[in-house]
Amino acid sequence: MQAVLLILDILLGGVLRRIRILVPMLVFLVLLALDASSLGLGRGIAFLPDLAFATALFWFIRHPSIIPIPLVFIIGFWTDALNGTPMGLSIIAYLTVFYLIGSLRADVEGTGFMVHWGAAVTGIATYFGVQWAFNSAYELQVSPPFQDMIRAAMTALTYPLVYLFNSVLRSFLWRGTLQSEDRYIDST
Amino acid sequence: MARRRRNISVAVSPLMAWLQRFAVFLLIIVAVGMLVWNRMDARFGSNARMLVADVMSPLLNIFSQSSASVSQVTERFRTYEELAVENKRLKDRIRILNAKAQTLDELLAENDRLRMMLPIRYKTAAAEQWNWTRSLETGRDIGETKRMMAFVVADHSRRYSRSVLINLGRNESVRQGLAVVNDRGLVGRVREVGANAARVLLITDPNSQIPVIIERAELNAFVRGTRDSGFDMETGLPFDYLRVEQDFMLPQDLEKIQEGDRVITSGADGVFPPGLLIGFISEITPAEARIRPTVDFDQLSNVLVVDYPGVDINSDLIAAGAVGLQGLDGN
Numbered sequence: 001m002q003a004v005l006l007i008l009d010i011l012l013g014g015v016l017r018r019i020r021i022l023v024p025m026l027v028f029l030v031l032l033a034l035d036a037s038s039l040g041l042g043r044g045i046a047f048l049p050d051l052a053f054a055t056a057l058f059w060f061i062r063h064p065s066i067i068p069i070p071l072v073f074i075i076g077f078w079t080d081a082l083n084g085t086p087m088g089l090s091i092i093a094y095l096t097v098f099y100l101i102g103s104l105r106a107d108v109e110g111t112g113f114m115v116h117w118g119a120a121v122t123g124i125a126t127y128f129g130v131q132w133a134f135n136s137a138y139e140l141q142v143s144p145p146f147q148d149m150i151r152a153a154m155t156a157l158t159y160p161l162v163y164l165f166n167s168v169l170r171s172f173l174w175r176g177t178l179q180s181e182d183r184y185i186d187s188t
Numbered sequence: 189m190a191r192r193r194r195n196i197s198v199a200v201s202p203l204m205a206w207l208q209r210f211a212v213f214l215l216i217i218v219a220v221g222m223l224v225w226n227r228m229d230a231r232f233g234s235n236a237r238m239l240v241a242d243v244m245s246p247l248l249n250i251f252s253q254s255s256a257s258v259s260q261v262t263e264r265f266r267t268y269e270e271l272a273v274e275n276k277r278l279k280d281r282i283r284i285l286n287a288k289a290q291t292l293d294e295l296l297a298e299n300d301r302l303r304m305m306l307p308i309r310y311k312t313a314a315a316e317q318w319n320w321t322r323s324l325e326t327g328r329d330i331g332e333t334k335r336m337m338a339f340v341v342a343d344h345s346r347r348y349s350r351s352v353l354i355n356l357g358r359n360e361s362v363r364q365g366l367a368v369v370n371d372r373g374l375v376g377r378v379r380e381v382g383a384n385a386a387r388v389l390l391i392t393d394p395n396s397q398i399p400v401i402i403e404r405a406e407l408n409a410f411v412r413g414t415r416d417s418g419f420d421m422e423t424g425l426p427f428d429y430l431r432v433e434q435d436f437m438l439p440q441d442l443e444k445i446q447e448g449d450r451v452i453t454s455g456a457d458g459v460f461p462p463g464l465l466i467g468f469i470s471e472i473t474p475a476e477a478r479i480r481p482t483v484d485f486d487q488l489s490n491v492l493v494v495d496y497p498g499v500d501i502n503s504d505l506i507a508a509g510a511v512g513l514q515g516l517d518g519n
Contacts, residue, residue: 033244036342036353037251069211076219081240082342084349084387087233088223092216099212135348138227139394143348143415 020173021066027169028055028075036082047147049154050127052079054162056094057123060101061108061116062170072098086138093130097123113163120163121156128152230395231380238382241342241353245385248341249355334495336360338368340488341385350393350413350428351376352488357384365459367494373465373482374398374453375491386493390485391466392428399456400466402432405444408454410436411466411479428485429470432477445469445477461496 031052056075059067067075076091083090101108101123108119128148136143226232241248342353356362358381368375368388376396379389389396392413400411410433417428432445449469455462470480 029244030247033247033342034251036244037248037255069208069215073215073219077236078240081233081237082244084237084351084353086223086348087226087237088219088221089348091219091222095212095216095219099209102208102212131348134223138223 023169023173024055024059024066024166025071027166028052029078031055032079032082047150047154049158050151051155051158051162053127054120054124054155054159055166057097057101057120057127057159058162058166060098060123061105061119062166064098064102064105067098069095069098086135089131089134089138092134093127096130097127100126113160116163117159120159124152124156124159128155234380238357238380238385238387241380241385241387242357242382245341245353245355245382248353248385249339252339252341252355334361336362336493336495338362338386338491338493340491343488350390350396350415350485351379352388352390354386354388354491354493355384356493357382357386359383361495362386362493363495367460367464367496368491369464369494370483370488370491372484373467374460375483375485375488377459378493388491391481391483392430392485397433398460398466399454400451401454401462402445402469403450403452404446405441405449407437407441407444408456409433409441411451427480430467430479430481432469432479434476442472442477445472447472451479459496461494 029052035048035050035052056067072094073091076094077087079085079090079094080087101119104119104122108115128151132143132145132148222233336356338354338356340352341355354362354368362378362381364378364381366378368377374391376388376390376393378386380387390413391398391411394413394415396413398411400409401407402409411430412433414429414431432442434442447469451466451469453460453462453464453466465482467479467481467483469477471478
C-alpha cells in the first residue's frame, strides 16, 4: 500500500497536495451549508454546535500550512455571506482565532488531545466573544449573549467528535511518504 | 539536501512570521472597514453575498428538502385520535369561516350598491384587500398581482440577522422589494436577489419597518422588528415580537391600543398588499406596544413571493373628495 502511494505521489504529487487542501475545505463547506439550511429545528438551530467553525479550528491547530491567510479571509467571507451576518463579522473572528492559535501553536505542537482541546476551547471562546463584541458595536447596543454562550459551549463539548473525524480524515489524506514533507512545511 | 532546506527555512521564518502577522492585522483592518461600510450602507456586498448563495443553493436545497421529507414522515406518525380531533376542529372552523365569507360577500355587494349612489367613484384599499385575499383563496392571480411558491432553503435568522434564503431568484422574476407571505400572514420582503436564490428580510428584523393599521383603534402606525423575544405562556416557547414605532404616534394614540388588537398592513408603502395580517397586540407598557406575529418564524418552509403592483393610497384619498370630486363617469 505504501509503495502504491509512493508511486502515486511521484506521478500525481501536485494533484494529491491539492486534494489534501480541497477535502478539508469541502468538509467545511458541507458543514456550513448544513448549519445554514433550515433543518426544521426552528429556534433550536441556534443552540446547535458550529461544526463548520470547529472543523476549521482543527485544521488551524493541526495543520495551518494548508490554510494560508487569504483562505482564512475567504472562509470568513463565505460564512458571512451564507449566514446573512454583517459583512466582516466572521472574517474578523476567524482571523483573530487564526492569529491566536498561531501564537499558541508552539505550546500545542506534539502534545496530547487534552492540550489540543484546551487550545480549541480558547479558540471557540475567542470566536464567539469577538463576534458578539463586534456585533454589539455594529448594532450600537449590547446583543444578548445567551445564544452565543450556549452555542460556544455546545461547540466546545462536541469538539472531540470533530477532532476524531478530522484526525481520521487527516491520517487518511497524509498517509505515506508525503507526511514528512508536510511536517517540514508545518515546521516553517 | 534536507539540512540545506532547513537552513533556508530558519533564515526565512522570522521574515515570514513578521509578514504573516502583518497580513493578519492588515486583513482584520480590511474586515473592520467592511463592517463599517456595511453599517453605513446595508446593500454593501449584496452581489457577493448572493453569488455565494447561488453557488451554495444546490447543496442548501438538498439539505432543506431532506429535512422537509423527514418532517413529513414524522408527521405521519400522529395517532388516529389526534387526527380525528384536528379534523373536527378544522371542519368547525371552515363552517364559521364560510358563514363569515358569505356575510362579507353580501356586505361588499351592498357597499358597491351604496357607492354607486355617491357622486364619486373610487377603489378603496379595503376592496383591493378583499380582491387580494380572494386571489389567495382561489389560487389565481388577480389583476397584476403575481404569486410564486418558494421554499426556504436556509434559515439563519436566530443570531445576528433575521433573514432567510429562498430557492427562487432573478431567473424566476423575483426582484428586490417583493412581499413574502405564507398562510398565516406577512413573512417579510425580498432584500437581495441572486440568479437562483433570494434573501428575505423577516418582519422581525430591526431593519424592517412596515406601515400598518391597528384595526380596532383605527390607527395608522409603523411597526419595527426587534431582536427581543417574549415567551408564550401556554407553550413555554419563545417568540420574536415587533414593536409599534412611537416616533410617528401621538402620546394619546398609545392609550387607544388594547391587548388583542389586530394589526394588518396598510399598504401605504406600495410594497405590501393592504390587509395582510401581521399579528396581535400582545403587551402594552407605558413606553411601547408589542405585537406578537401570527407567522411562526421557527417553522418557515413554504412561502409565497407576491409581485404586488401596489395601491396608490394618495389617489384614493384624492378620489374620496379631499382634493377634487370626479363625476360619475370619471372613475
